[in-house]
Amino acid sequence: MKRPGPIGLxxxxxxxxxxxxxxxxxxxxxxxxxxxxxxxxxxxxxFALGPDTKLLERNAGGYLWLAILFASTLALGESFxxxxxxxxxxxxxxxxxxxxxxxxxxxxxxTMLLVVLGGVLIPAMVALYxxxxxxxxxxxxxxxxxxxxxxxxPGTVYAAISSNARARDVLLPLLxxxxxxxxxxASAKAMMLVLQGDPMNQLNSWFGLLTGFNLIYWGxxxxxFPRVIED
Amino acid sequence: MGKFFRIALPPIALGLLVWGHYIxxxxxxxxxxxxxxxxxxxxxxPAVWIAMVALTxxxxxxxxxxxxxxxxxxxxxxxxxxxxxxxGAVGVLLGAIWGRxxxxxYWTWDPRLTTAAILLVAxxxxxxxxxxxxxxxxxxxxxxxxxxxxAVDLPxxxxxxxxxxxxxxxxxxxxxxxxxxxxxxRISAFAFLAFMIVFLIYRYRIALHERQAEVALPEALPTDxxxxxxxxxxx
Numbered sequence: 001m002k003r004p005g006p007i008g009l010x011x012x013x014x015x016x017x018x019x020x021x022x023x024x025x026x027x028x029x030x031x032x033x034x035x036x037x038x039x040x041x042x043x044x045x046x047f048a049l050g051p052d053t054k055l056l057e058r059n060a061g062g063y064l065w066l067a068i069l070f071a072s073t074l075a076l077g078e079s080f081x082x083x084x085x086x087x088x089x090x091x092x093x094x095x096x097x098x099x100x101x102x103x104x105x106x107x108x109x110x111t112m113l114l115v116v117l118g119g120v121l122i123p124a125m126v127a128l129y130x131x132x133x134x135x136x137x138x139x140x141x142x143x144x145x146x147x148x149x150x151x152x153x154p155g156t157v158y159a160a161i162s163s164n165a166r167a168r169d170v171l172l173p174l175l176x177x178x179x180x181x182x183x184x185x186a187s188a189k190a191m192m193l194v195l196q197g198d199p200m201n202q203l204n205s206w207f208g209l210l211t212g213f214n215l216i217y218w219g220x221x222x223x224x225f226p227r228v229i230e231d
Numbered sequence: 232m233g234k235f236f237r238i239a240l241p242p243i244a245l246g247l248l249v250w251g252h253y254i255x256x257x258x259x260x261x262x263x264x265x266x267x268x269x270x271x272x273x274x275x276x277p278a279v280w281i282a283m284v285a286l287t288x289x290x291x292x293x294x295x296x297x298x299x300x301x302x303x304x305x306x307x308x309x310x311x312x313x314x315x316x317x318x319g320a321v322g323v324l325l326g327a328i329w330g331r332x333x334x335x336x337y338w339t340w341d342p343r344l345t346t347a348a349i350l351l352v353a354x355x356x357x358x359x360x361x362x363x364x365x366x367x368x369x370x371x372x373x374x375x376x377x378x379x380x381x382a383v384d385l386p387x388x389x390x391x392x393x394x395x396x397x398x399x400x401x402x403x404x405x406x407x408x409x410x411x412x413x414x415x416x417r418i419s420a421f422a423f424l425a426f427m428i429v430f431l432i433y434r435y436r437i438a439l440h441e442r443q444a445e446v447a448l449p450e451a452l453p454t455d456x457x458x459x460x461x462x463x464x465x466x
Binding site: 154164 | 297345349350352353355356357359360363364365369372373375376377379380381383384387
């Protein structure tokens with residue numbers, strides 16, 4: 001099969017992304033489950049730590065990203081479960097869809113889902129933990145998008161692998177969590193700066209780390225994903 | 232060649248280890264500030280070096296497998312990951328024993344320690360993946376992909392002490408260290424290297440035999456390339 005050029009790749013990605021979003025829109029099962037799961041996680045943090053509002057406010061950025069991370073393992077696993085049923089992934093490969101387009105569409109879809117989830121969680125966090133968004137919407141959205149992209153790229157590759165393995169529910173976090181530590185650290189620090197103000201101008205260095213992380217793992221995922229799903 | 236390594240190398244490794252540790256513990260001078268505690272360096276530093284060497288070998292095998300699939304490369308990748316994990320765990324453990332009297336704590340969230348911990352957990356995930364996938368060909372490909380992704384941490388560990396100046400000291404060079412300390416360190420490093428090669432050879436042979444037992448049937452054995460095996464209709 002001749003590999004399509006960049007235009008063909010983008011078009012295939014768009015079509016596949018549209019298909020995934022349509023499935024999501026028709027069922028809305030995944031997003032609803034994720035939102036309730038992540039909200040419950042946020043609540044559990046405040047129960048586990050007791051009613052110390054100062055502590056909750058200070059660590060709010062970290063709790064938010066942990067809630068998103070836990071929810072993301074459900075989201076990522078689910079994004080390949082729909083392709084496992086009735087061997088849909090084989091159908092896609094026979095269509096023939098470029099495997100790299102499948103990676104891009106899945107990773108973009110997962111990023112969008114996580115960003116929407118973050119958009120729901122932030123108001124909840126403002127209410128539960130009594131935080132204020134000091135730096136405004138721009139840096140907040142920047143942190144959210146960069147952080148979710150960083151979770152989605154390696155997460156998509158590992159979800160594709162673990163969806164076919166035994167003990168898939170154990171394997172995905174086992175592979176993903178250690179890898180994601182730098183991105184989690186940078187996202188949580190950046191979110192804390194967004195919530196508490198940035199007098200020392202540190203935000204850009206965390207954005208730099210997240211951008212570097214994204215470049216490495218989106219690149220690796222793009223290059224390696226075809227080998228993951230080949231049969 | 233292989234027989235020489237299997238039979239002659241273990242006693243050589245053991246001899247080097249005894250020699251290196253004897254001059255490290257008895258001949259080399261104690262450190263001016265840390266005293267005798269510093270002597271753990273003669274085991275801690277080589278263990279971490281060798282872990283990096285073994286895991287770099289795993290990375291090379293992973294890349295090679297994706298371009299040219301071979302059961303031998305896959306078996307070597309599995310062996311090098313396990314051996315690297317073993318040496319890395321020994322290195323981190325020795326570092327913790329050294330940290331208690333020197334820093335006052337067994338563990339601290341210094342960047343070098345944190346990245347090393349991430350490395351160990353990442354390769355435990357890699358080992359788990361190898362246990363959880365039954366199909367030998369898929370396991371080989373996926374392990375190679377995961378091996379490449381996990382290897383991103385290796386240069387980060389190496390440079391972590393330079394990027395973030397923190398508790399863990401920067402790599403010294405032979406120019407800045409007393410020759411009486413450099414010599415036992417070098418001997419110990421060669422001892423650990425020899426042990427790594429011994430462990431690799433044995434683990435590689437086990438992995439290769441496992442592969443042959445699982446992929447197959449007598450006619451599958453002579454060919455080494457999964458793709459040609461598939462086209463021959465054996466799989």
